[in-house]
Amino acid sequence: MSYILRMIEEGEHQHQDFKLRVDDPHKIAKTLSAFANTEGGRLLIGVRDNGEVAGCRVEEEYHMIQCAAEVHCTPAVAFETQVWKHQYFSVLEVQVPQSPKRPHYVEHRNAQGEAVTGAWNAFLRKGDRIHKASPVMVKVWQYEMRMDRAEFRYDEYVGRLFKKWRDGHHLRFPQVARTARLEFDQAEDLLALLTVWGIVEGAYGKQGWRYGLASEEALTLLESEGADAFRWKHAG
Structure with missing residues (x-):
């Protein structure tokens, strides 16, 4: 079996997506943004969703x-390409590495398909799907790329939040803010810090993002030694 067929046999997953062709550069920009912001990946153009090779016009x-x-991503997303042949068909492989410049944003468009001046969204990839990144996730990426982060403050209300997580609760963002008695921007800072430190993780479901405990050991370390124990830690 050829290399291209072995890749296709994997199907669509966290690091691979199929496209028969690219009709709208704005739409495919979301895929590029998601790969660059998450773990990187490859796009195989000229392949149907069912894995059938149909070929493409490589230059176009x-x-x-x-x-x-x-044009549609800021900052621009880096990529490399490789052309593969299967019988008489050409498949364009587009490799997008995880970016050191994340988050990468895509211009927002209204219902009429018109670009909204000054409005940009970031995207991430979960499995074979693309999701709009939450403000918390955007801050996580920003914190991973720099060391000037929000200051961590512990009080009785944050302690109540930690207890809910220890009890197994997975909370939506408003519940986090309400439990910890924080303004929304402060709650975003807290969740971003705890995510970068590996204490909390977000999961996307039908009701949007929910946040739960990722490591009770790390949470105990934070409570006993404070934020200095995590000063240089990055997510993952």
Whole structure:
């Protein structure tokens, strides 16, 4: 079996997506943003959703990807390409590494498909799906890329929040803010810090993002030794 067929046999997953062709560079920019912001991945153009190789016009598809990466994403998303042959068909592989410049944003469009001036969204990939990143996740990426982070403050209300997590609760963002008695921007800072430190993790479901305990050991360390124990820690 050829290398391209072995890749296709894997199906669509966290690090791989199929596209028959790119009709809209703005839409494919979301895929590039998600790969760059998350763990990287590859896009196989000229492959149907069921894995059938249909081929593509490589030069046209390359220019669509270039437009998506450089015009519709900010900062621009880096990518590399490779052309594979299967019988008489060409498949364009687009490799997007996890980016050291994340988060990468895509211009927001209204219901009429018009770009909204000054409005940008970041995206992430979970399994074979793309999701709009929450403000918390955007801050996580920002914190991973720099060391000037929000200050961690512990009080009785944050303690109550920690107890809920220890009891197995997975809380939506408003519940986190309400329990800890924080303004929304302060709650975003807290969740971003705890995510970077590996204490809390977010999971996306039908009701949006919920946050639960990732490591009770790390939470105990935070309570006993304070934020200095995590000063240089990055998520993952």
